[in-house]
Amino acid sequence: MRGEDRGSVTVEAALGIGALTFLSALLIAGIGVASDQLRCTDAAREAARLLARGQPARAEQAVREIAPSGARLDVVREGDSITVGVEAEPVAGLLPGIRLHSRAFAIAEPGSAP
Numbered sequence: 001m002r003g004e005d006r007g008s009v010t011v012e013a014a015l016g017i018g019a020l021t022f023l024s025a026l027l028i029a030g031i032g033v034a035s036d037q038l039r040c041t042d043a044a045r046e047a048a049r050l051l052a053r054g055q056p057a058r059a060e061q062a063v064r065e066i067a068p069s070g071a072r073l074d075v076v077r078e079g080d081s082i083t084v085g086v087e088a089e090p091v092a093g094l095l096p097g098i099r100l101h102s103r104a105f106a107i108a109e110p111g112s113a114p
Helices: 008-052 056-066
Strands: 072-078 081-088 100-107
Touching (some): 008 072, 008 100
Antiparallel strands (some): 081 100
16 A cells, blocks of 8 residues: 555645646735736826926936836826826836836925926
8 A cells, every 4th residue: 555655745745846836926926916007106206296397308208217117108298287107118028917006196396396
């Protein structure tokens, strides 16, 4: 009877290690996505604030520095309203098909150039 169970512990250990590796990779990817989403949100907020003050060049620079690499800045200005969107691929594009979006809104300060 002992001979029939030979090697089953090795297979179970291999399956367990594989499952732990997969779950660890999912956890790391999830942390990366959450971190990149926060960076997009921070970049959109900062860009909206700078655009409201009339500093579009600094807003673009802030997005390049704060958001994940390859992030795209969209600005919609209607009267005094400024809506800023930042879009990026999470984890440097390692998760295909997933896009992060973040939006921020600001009112232009008096005297700021459009």
